[in-house]
Amino acid sequence: MAEATHPFQITNFRFYWAARFSMTIAQNAMIIVIGWQTYTIARETMSPSAAAAQLGLIGLLQFLPLFFSTPITGWVADRFDRRWIARATIALQVLCALVLAIVTYRGNMTLPVLFSVAVALGFCRAFAGPAFGALAPNLVPRAILPTAIALSSISWQVGTIIGPALGGVAYAAAPYAAYALATTLFVVALGCLMMIGHVPRTVIPGKAHPLRQIAEGLAYVGQNKLVFGTITLDLFAVFLAGTTALLPIYAHDILKVGPIGLSLLASAPAVGASITAIFFSFRPIKTNVGPKMLWAVMIYGTATIIFGVSQIMALSMIALAIAGAADMFSVYIRQSLIQLHTPDDKRGRVGAVSQLTISASNELGEAESGFLAAALGPVGAVLVGGGGAIVVTILWTFLFPSIRRARTFDPVEDLPYDLNTKLEAVA
Template structure:
């Protein structure tokens, strides 16, 4: 699924920027179109996430994820046909972005809430690392597929993505029956959604971990501007665009592999704060670089630091949340992830429109470092957390 997602998203971004530039827009104006793509994905995700978290707690999580994969299949098929017939246009790309926002609203909470039901609690951090590796491998190979296949034939990435979505749909069907959790607390659906949000706000560990990622990645969202750097700053074209997209994922997957064999055991909170700070420094380096090798090296560090942070954050959130609330808490977590990704795309594209792409990226990296300094003060628990061990009231939870 991730292979297909990232192959599609890379080409959607490239086509959006290229159509805008070919149509006579300036670099800043075309960057504004990338900002709009991010906004159109984020708005439906923001509106639907509270309902998607409840759906992940009340419905069959496998079937819910399968439904989102079929929506992606339909989106890929439409884009393949439009590209093949030379009918692709900005309105079509914007419309598909909305559909993908709906998909992401329901897909992430369903799959994240499913994972802890499939493995024993003691090895959940290792399982999360392995799951993250599969995601990061998709992020590595997916953009490569998208960029290089687009260079051969523009419609080919979308065609391949539709086949990958079929495989993903069938793969989810191989998972056996997973018992649905009994939701504790209020019976009314709206009240249940509020209960999930209330738990996040009340648990300072969960709240601090989630919001740290939200603000750091929101501010330092350089990935949305990869088409700008590939076409007009580094001058490396579609193949170079694929390499830029692959570099952070390579760093991330190597980091995930390391933690799958050597799980982190001590000082997990301080390590997460340090990882986000390194993420900010590497983002600044990429923003200032005019050398392709340096840019790739900086993005490698960006991905490695981000994976380090994600590994710790996901483990803490899952282990510090009761099973009956995991779907709703995961939906809040995925809302912040998407706010930082798609919302960050909108922010970075808008800032690039106003100040230029280089200033936008550098300012974002500085913002991530400032966020670390503030969060270490606002959430002291992040500085003092030594292990992944859940509190005593959750330690007895039978996963």
């Protein structure tokens, strides 16, 4: 049988893509409402700055479970069936969404309930990330993996567009409806995951103790300067320039556009990202991948600054869309480099480290944004973050020359010239 030339020709990948798509819509429909409920409940008894700090706390509570469990989650993804890990995390998210739907329906929603669910979601994401990320390369041939990454990004980005919009509309119709919708979509995602057939099980070489196997995965990240540089660039750039946690403040106090406007703001970055991901699914990047990633992060920081000073809804959405497109450009290159430069038996552990930095840049970044907004105001926090992302990119250009020298995704082609010559001589 001829080898597939496109990921969608593979049945297992189609179910994987559908599960990721449905899960992403559900997560974003739920998360946008959690943020809105947190801020509005806090504003009933708190000042705007104190309420902003509660948004920061939500991000922190989602990050801490992931931070403490990261070493074991990567090992679990490399040691056990990645399909069942993903299924278990989706099942727990079904339960979280159902609890929020019931509590909201009864009119008993409180900040402690929202905070508790945030912790549970943090654990879900901690185990789901490495499993989902490491599963994709097991489903498609290596030659079409960059295309599969682009398609996976499409499912995530389009879900990020649709999710907040559906969540905002459902919440406007009936607050509990957004969580009921998320529950249904999580069930669909679980059903798709159950349809994925046999996947070769990862085997960690040798008989080292699990703690040593965990340490080996962490050590690999530090030893591979290209992997380490790309991971940490995303960590610091998005940590500083992330605006997600402050969108409720902009929608409520600055742009004054309400929950529907909030859903539009939340969807804007994903619109830009989706267009970029769709383009890459047809025209994958093949040359100068490192320099292009650095320029993308610079544009991301600049667009964030524009959003920070804007008081016009249309301009704010355009700036967020450009930021999303630039971020997708960077994500596509980073994920392709990491997946293709990492052996399969280490992908779960390396993916866990990557997810930790992504979560640090997102959830912990949300905490940083919320706390910084409480001190400097939302506009000041966004301006400092966008400028910081630009500074970090300039620094990383010189601290990690392997990034700017990366010309292709192929690990062999990017070896130093003299080492390439030796390999050719040996061959």
